[in-house]
Amino acid sequence: xxxxxxxxxxxxxxxxxxxxxxxxxxxxxxxxxxxxxxxxxxxxxxxxxxxxxxxxxxxxxxxxxxxxxxxxxxxxxxxxxxxxxxxxxxxxxxxxxxxxxxxxxxxxxxxxxxxxxxxxxxxxxxxxxxxxxxxxxxxxxxxxxxxxxxxxxxxxxxxxxxxxxxxxxxxxxxxxxxxxxxxxxxxxxxxxxxxxxxxxxxxxxxxxxxxxxxxxxxxxxxxxxxxxxxxxxxxxxxxxxxxxxxxxxxxxxxxxxxxxxxxxxxxxxxxxxxxxxxxxxxxxxxxxxxxxxxxxxxxxxxxxxxxxxxxxxxxxxxxxxxxxxxxxxxxxxxxxxxxxxxxxxxxxxxxxxxxxxxxxxxxxxxxxxxxxxxxxxxxxxxxxxxxxxxxxxxxxxxxxxxxxxxxxxxxxxxxxxxxxxxxxxxxxxxxxxxxxxxxxxxxxxxxxxxxxxxxxxxxxxxxxxxxxxxxxxxxxxxxxxxxxxxxxxxxxxxxxxxxxxxxxxx
Amino acid sequence: xxxxxxxxxxxxxxxxxxxxxxxxxxxxxxxxxxxxxxxxxxxxxxxxxxxxxxxxxxxxxxxxxxxxxxxxxxxxxxxxxxxxxxxxxxxxxxxxxxxxxxxxxxxxxxxxxxxxxxxxxxxxxxxxxxxxxxxxxxxxxxxxxxxxxxxxxxxxxxxxxxxxxxxxxxxxxxxxxxxxxxxxxxxxxxxxxxxxxxxxxxxxxxxxxxxxxxxxxxxx
Amino acid sequence: xxxxxxxxxxxxxxxxxxxxxxxxxxxxxxxxxxxxxxxxxxxxxxxxxxxxxxxxxxxxxxxxxxxxxxx
Numbered sequence: 001x002x003x004x005x006x007x008x009x010x011x012x013x014x015x016x017x018x019x020x021x022x023x024x025x026x027x028x029x030x031x032x033x034x035x036x037x038x039x040x041x042x043x044x045x046x047x048x049x050x051x052x053x054x055x056x057x058x059x060x061x062x063x064x065x066x067x068x069x070x071x072x073x074x075x076x077x078x079x080x081x082x083x084x085x086x087x088x089x090x091x092x093x094x095x096x097x098x099x100x101x102x103x104x105x106x107x108x109x110x111x112x113x114x115x116x117x118x119x120x121x122x123x124x125x126x127x128x129x130x131x132x133x134x135x136x137x138x139x140x141x142x143x144x145x146x147x148x149x150x151x152x153x154x155x156x157x158x159x160x161x162x163x164x165x166x167x168x169x170x171x172x173x174x175x176x177x178x179x180x181x182x183x184x185x186x187x188x189x190x191x192x193x194x195x196x197x198x199x200x201x202x203x204x205x206x207x208x209x210x211x212x213x214x215x216x217x218x219x220x221x222x223x224x225x226x227x228x229x230x231x232x233x234x235x236x237x238x239x240x241x242x243x244x245x246x247x248x249x250x251x252x253x254x255x256x257x258x259x260x261x262x263x264x265x266x267x268x269x270x271x272x273x274x275x276x277x278x279x280x281x282x283x284x285x286x287x288x289x290x291x292x293x294x295x296x297x298x299x300x301x302x303x304x305x306x307x308x309x310x311x312x313x314x315x316x317x318x319x320x321x322x323x324x325x326x327x328x329x330x331x332x333x334x335x336x337x338x339x340x341x342x343x344x345x346x347x348x349x350x351x352x353x354x355x356x357x358x359x360x361x362x363x364x365x366x367x368x369x370x371x372x373x374x375x376x377x378x379x380x381x382x383x384x385x386x387x388x389x390x391x392x393x394x395x396x397x398x399x400x401x402x403x404x405x406x407x408x409x410x411x412x413x414x415x416x417x418x419x420x421x422x423x424x425x426x427x428x429x430x431x432x433x434x435x436x437x438x439x440x441x442x443x444x445x446x447x448x449x450x451x452x453x454x455x456x457x458x459x460x461x462x463x464x465x466x467x468x469x470x471x472x473x474x475x476x477x478x479x480x481x482x483x484x485x486x487x488x489x490x491x492x493x494x495x496x497x498x499x500x501x502x503x504x505x506x
Numbered sequence: 507x508x509x510x511x512x513x514x515x516x517x518x519x520x521x522x523x524x525x526x527x528x529x530x531x532x533x534x535x536x537x538x539x540x541x542x543x544x545x546x547x548x549x550x551x552x553x554x555x556x557x558x559x560x561x562x563x564x565x566x567x568x569x570x571x572x573x574x575x576x577x578x579x580x581x582x583x584x585x586x587x588x589x590x591x592x593x594x595x596x597x598x599x600x601x602x603x604x605x606x607x608x609x610x611x612x613x614x615x616x617x618x619x620x621x622x623x624x625x626x627x628x629x630x631x632x633x634x635x636x637x638x639x640x641x642x643x644x645x646x647x648x649x650x651x652x653x654x655x656x657x658x659x660x661x662x663x664x665x666x667x668x669x670x671x672x673x674x675x676x677x678x679x680x681x682x683x684x685x686x687x688x689x690x691x692x693x694x695x696x697x698x699x700x701x702x703x704x705x706x707x708x709x710x711x712x713x714x715x716x717x718x719x720x721x722x723x724x725x726x
Numbered sequence: 727x728x729x730x731x732x733x734x735x736x737x738x739x740x741x742x743x744x745x746x747x748x749x750x751x752x753x754x755x756x757x758x759x760x761x762x763x764x765x766x767x768x769x770x771x772x773x774x775x776x777x778x779x780x781x782x783x784x785x786x787x788x789x790x791x792x793x794x795x796x797x
Contacts, residue, residue, distance in 0.1 A: 025773055106769070178768040179758055195742065203731060210728065240769060245781040247774075249766035255554065257759065262558075264746060282574035282583040289572075290565040297561050301554065320781040346583065380781055389784040396783065 029384045031110040032100050035117040036385055039097040040378060042125050044474055046089025047371075051467045053082035058463050062456040072136040080147045081135050087225070088128045088148065088156070091366065094374040095233040096121065096163060099186050101381050102240055103167050106183050107174025111166075120162035127155030143204050143214075145222040150205055157198065164190040181256040182236035188264060189236075192228040196221050212280055216272065223271035226365060231263070231333075234373045235302065238330045241380055242309055245323045246316060251308035255301045263298040266291050273344035277353060285346075292344035295337060303334035321396045325376030328404055332368040336361065351426060356455060357418025364411045367466075372403065375473070382477070388485050395476040402469030409462040417455030424448045599679075601698065605687025608680060612688070615666075620692045627664060628657035630688055637689060637696040642722045644699065644707045647681050649673075650716035671713040678704040 057079040059066045067073045104111050111117070131148030134140070139149040148156070167190055171183065200221035203209045209217060243250045250256060272280065272288025310327060317324050340361060342348055352358065379396070383389055390396060424443045574580035575587035609618075615627040622629035630636050635657060636643060648670030654663045669676045676684075678701040685704075689696030753759055770776045 025771070176768070178765055179753070180765065180768055191745075195738070199735065199738075203735075207731065209731065243766070244769060244774070245779060247770075247777050247779045249763075249770070249776060252551075253762035253766040254550075257762075258550075258554070261750065279581055281578045282572065282580050282585065283576045286569055286572040286574075286583060290569045293568065294561055294565045297558050300557060316779060319783060320779065321783055322781045391784065393783045 025105065026384075028104050028108065028110055029101070031112070031114070032104045033385050034114045035111070035121060036097050036101050036381065038118055038121050039093045039100070040382065040385075040477075042121065043090050043093035043097060043374075044477055046085055046093060046128070047470055048474060050082055050085035050090050051463070051470050053078050053085055055460070055463050055467060057082050058456070058460040062453050062460065077136050077138065077140065080140050081132050083145070084128070084135060084148055085132055086366070087145070088131070089125075091230060091370060091374070092128075093121075093125070094371075094378070095189075095230065096124075097381065098233055098237055098374065098377050099163070099167055099190070101385075102182055102236060103170045103186055106176060106180050106240070107171050108176045109170050109174040111170060117163065117166055120159045120166070123155050123162075124159035127152045127159060130155070141205055143218055145225060146200055146204060146218070150201075153201055153205075157194070160194055160197075164194060180240070181250075181253065181260060182240045184257075184260050185232035185236035185239070188260075189229050189232040192224070192232075192268075196224045196228065212275075212278070215275060215278070216280060216284070219274040220268070220271040223274060224268055227263075227267040227270065230366065230370050231267070234329065234333065234370045235259075235263075237373050237377045238306060238326055238333075241322055241326050241376060242306060242330070245320050245326070245380070246309070246313050248309060248313065251305055255305045259298040259302045259305065262301070263295075266294040266298070270295060270344070273349070276344065276346055276349040289344045289346070292341050296341050299334055299337040299341075303330075306330045306334075321390070321393075321400065322376045322380040324400050325372045325379065328400075329369050329371075329373035329376060332364060332372070336364040336369055339364070351422035352418050353422070355418035355421040355425070356414040356452070356459075357422065360411045360414030360418055363407065363414070368407045368411060372407070375399070375403070378477075382480065386480065386485070388480055388483060390476060391479045391483055392476055395472045398472040399469045399476070402465050402472065406462045406465035406469060409465070410459050413455050413458040413462065417452055417459075420455070421448060421452055424451060599683075601683040601686040602690065604680075605683040605685070606691075608684045609687060612684070615664075620688070622662075624660070626662065628655065628660070628662045630694070631692040632694065633657050637694055639726055640697075640699055640703060641707060641725050643685060643689075643696075644681065644704055645711060645717055645722060645725070647676075647685065648704075648708055648711060649714050651719070651722070652716040653718045655719035665716065668716060670708060678702075678708065 056067060056073055057075060060073075060075045060078070064075075072078075100111065100117065128148070131152035134149040134152060135147055140147040141149060167186065171187060200217055203217045204214050204221075208214055239250060239256060268291075270288055270291040272284055273292050276285050276289065278285075306327075317327060343352060343357075343361060379390070425448060427443045572583035574583050574585040577585065577587055580587075612630075616622050616630050617627070620630040628635075635646070635655075646666065648668065650666045650668035650673060652665040654661055667673055669681060681704045682699045682701040685696075686698040688694065689698065758765070767776060774780055
């Protein structure tokens, strides 16, 4: 191992005699172990905490007196804590895990000085913890997706900067001649997130812009967190794990490159669709809606790619936990994006804005797509880090079915509920449009609340199901961490084939 | 023997080569070899090309139709700046109908019937102030009235807010509409008031504290 | 003060766009957009070749118990 004489020398594999040859995959995996395990455990902790906050918030929507005496658990605080815990806690930590592991593998470079990455991860999680504590005690900035108080955000920025720099260094000194599409997505995400986060922080919190420009910046940011941070990480994972698990290269690499560049061009100006109908210039809204329509290009192209790769191998879903989650996520990516493109149209938005439909869409994207893909990634990565098999197939099945069914129920119930809510809220206008009795009175608001009750209760039940799935996952992970390593497993990729699994040829 | 200059076109060597079978065989083998295959830039699949073009077309049409002239003050996508320019002719407004709508504000105190509240708010019905001098009633609207005032034999001591500068900021048109309406409603006999007259008085008095009844009585 | 932010944001947006254009140019110059077959297969190698699936459910507990009984 190169001695730490010069940081840049120790980073560059060319100066180390051991790393002159292309590093073995197992060595690469082993080099990422410490920071990767840290991010995985943090992510796991955050998703449990985030789910508990979610359940409390969900119960309060139909049973407002639930935990009504606890000041910290007021709906405005606990729902915000849920949002930030799952985004900056679970989803971001899972993203960091995937970034490190995938970049190391794809660049064929060993991860050096893992302790520095670990430090960055600790800073990040300390920042998020302080932020959530701040939200619960009432210091929320009340700007959606940016609620973490200003005293915690610099920590996040420093942590992210460290991690971004590390990933770029791994890429720069990598020994792989070809830049696989997953690397494009990851590098782009690492470039985009600091940009949107710092601009949004500056223009809405540190030196707020005036008037509706704040709202525009807010929703440009919030939408781009989904589209330029989480979506690329999710897609990078699908593009890697789907072919890897099947042993089949991706159907059309050309389409994946086209998908990446069209996403880069179109995604970022779609954020305005959150403000359709608002006091924002009509042409800006139109630009956002047009961009949302254009997003159909990368989405359809990606969907075709994934589907054509899977064709003929759907029976593999029986044998691979990773594949189940990845395919579920990939299918929902296509679904949620197509629905999203239509949701931005003024006619649709008129009905669904400010209803539960938006919540359904948010969970469809962040949970049924991104979180499920991250679960799939973890099912692939953890055995290779620990050189152990997953202890319980039953728990994996419970995890998959509980979360898949739970999230689908939630999305369905809130979508229908959202439409119902929107139609009721729009009643006088709708009545006039449909040529009904002129001067129809609006539906009393309490009536709308009463109607929504059944949808919200169903959502809480689905949330409990999802929580059960998460518990199964947590038990499995902890069990795996604690169980002793089997003597016969020497390398991460040598797991036994079940006899039914024939070798797949192209 | 003269050594052949390689730069010269030496026909003797070529003739020798042409008749040597082994050389011909080697050349034939080499001539059959195709160049190494390498992948060129694969053309875009036709379906993808068609789909991308269709979506771009749809997006472009949408932008053109809903651009509202790229006007930063236009919030409605159906706004068409060229149409607004041609509709230069002002729409005909019925001052009495407009005034009736505006009266909702006044009805809070003067009541929907215009009768006022005895001892509190003076009536507008058959009021000598309403039907009398234009100059007085416009001033009341513009700057308000406070202190004791005698209306139809009864004294009222209250405060009427200003609807002009420093108050609700109503335009000359609005003040003229409300006054025209009130002056012909409930059997009132006052003449209509024009926006120009209101503008003239506004210019003369500007923003000031509410009038007292004595000051107004001094004005014809 | 506001004009400063807009100017900064505009300049940065230009830089972002320029880097995107440069990214495309760089990738075409360095052969990233040629030979897509090789690109797709680049994630496979000798230890994890094409044609071999690499992820399975762990062995069921029942099979383990049977193995222990026999062994």
